[in-house]
Amino acid sequence: MKTSALRMKTFKIGGIHPPDYKLTAQHPIHTTRLPETAVVLLNQHLGALAQPLVGKGDQVKVGQLIAKANGFISANIHAPVSGKVVKVEPVADVTGYAQPAIHIAVEGDEWLESIDRSDDLITTCDLEPKAIVDRIFEAGIVGLGGACFPTHVKLSPPPGKQASCIIVNAVECEPYLTTDHRLLLEKGEEIVVGLCLAMKATNAPTGYIGIEANKKDAILYLQSISKKYPGIQVVPLQMKYPQGGEKQLIDAITGCRVPSGKLPIDVGAIVLNASTTFAIYEAVQKKKPLIERVLTVTGEALTQPGNYRVRIGSPMSMLAEEAGGVPENTAKLVAGGPMMGKALSSLNSPVTKGSGGLLMLASENAVRKPSRQCIRCGKCITACPMGLEPHLFMTLAEFEAWDQLEKAHIMDCIECGCCTFSCPSNRPLLDYLRIGKTTVGRLRKTRQQA
């Protein structure tokens, strides 16, 4: 099939075209060494904190459950390394705030026997849908795109709701990051099998794999594989940020728009990230819990940028060393991509399930330009993929008009940063949107409790 730009789909409202800087697209995934100490945070997912099951002095094996999900919206956490638990103590995460964590001193690399460590592809699965979801829950899989929403929750729609399609999000619209791209090329068939498993688990008849046009090799490769699997379709998409947003991707592929305040399942769609789909494959077919992930370590001045498979809990500093050390002119380290990522306050923070990359920005790209007055050009409104009015939100948030913000649908904001990116006056729109969202969210919660 020819993939001409005219025939390719995309979402309808807003969006921007940042330069894509995919420096590491042709770098095969490289597995890093083991860290000396793994620091496993207990809040690597949305929802309740996991409950630690091990204490100081315990010996653990790779893949052993070390903290169990505390409630339905929560996720299990497994030992990413083998060794001895040194302590269970808070440690600063990427934001610098201390979070409870289990510290494991690495001794050897001893895995649980039940885990299949071979590379053989297993395409058949006799498990019942419920059993598949249970295995995904056991393996502690969360959305690896960054939001870390527990996957078993996504795959268990509330009663009365039925998924008509599963969409694999292999868009990777975030500049610099190439982890999903490499996974598609190296583990393409596993991802397709993972999608089949998710379809079986939810009884969904169709599966889509959405890939942006800048990954032509991946599109062609997956199109050739997906022919073998009925009901699966590869959808090439036009390049546009934030196409990897859940609601934008559903719009691009199915043409349905998720109404304000509703979830994707309300339009019959479930979106899974490509890395998550691969983790589902490993969990169900290989009984391997989520203990490692692929990160893109990148930056213009880096000597060995690349895609690294790393155990969760390894320090970011280890990744920086693997990639040839932090270049001298680096002014900002970002966990994730430049649009949605968070600036790192220290390289000592550990890799979590949600880390997508480590980006080193040179000083000229790292500092914000001074903010000026709003000139009412409306560029932020044009760019907003949710059809909102960011300039209005910023003014309202400055004046703490939280009730008006709620009425103006601030909770629909997906924090993609298109508004800040497009603002010619360099206004910190997203900063104010975030404070508005947090406050309105908190007010709503107190209102529900009252």
Place this chain on the structure above:
Amino acid sequence: MTTTLSAILILGAIGFALAAILFLVSKRFAVYEDPRIDQVEQSLPGANCGGCGFPGCRNFAEACVKGDLSTLRCPVGGNDTMKTVATILGREAVESAPKVAVLLCNGACDKRPKTNQYNGATSCSIEALTYAGDTACQYGCLGQGECADACTFDALHMDPLTGLPVVDEAVCTACGACVKACPRGLFELRLKGDEAKRVYVACKNKDKGAVARKACNVACIACSKCQQACQFDAITITDNLAYINDEACTVCGTCVSVCPTGSILSTFTIESAQA
């Protein structure tokens, strides 16, 4: 002539009829309002700061007339105003000691090394939402001055040298606006004390001693020396942090001299070290 006369008569009749309606309506639907509310409101400072917990002075006056004076207090006017209010209402005034806003962080630029540089919107709450701050202390002052913006009495100013806000004691009314504004909860309304003498732990760091000390030279490391030195049981240590109860403290200053990091501050010079 007749035209003029009829116009005057018609308009006069309409005017009289409407006046009669207005008169009747004002009598029929009159709302009785306690005249004391107006009197109380006039005796209040009229700052509408919200420090009393009501949206404005009028609402506070209404509450005073209806409610129990012992639970109500205008922090701006203080005891004098409350006494006037009590006289108007013919009730007993409840005296309470005046308070002042105190900053519980002493991490000035030279004492708390910077590990990062914040470059976002000028707002403490946004910075606190984004990350732990420019220093390794996740509890300390962020220095964007949201408290100074929140102060309606111009009693708070940012000191450019230390990067910390400074409370102007003479102007501070203890309305509590800064307490609400600070995302880190660094302000506390403490007793003003006799001759404005106060002793307090200027730190909110709940990290373990070594971690706290590494982040800031003047952090409380919870060594409990002050607790042992205090003869009045005024000091408690919870979550690796000492706290001086201002009701029990006698401002003897012993704790200030034993503190190894200097996290305990006093508003006066302590004459003898082991008083």
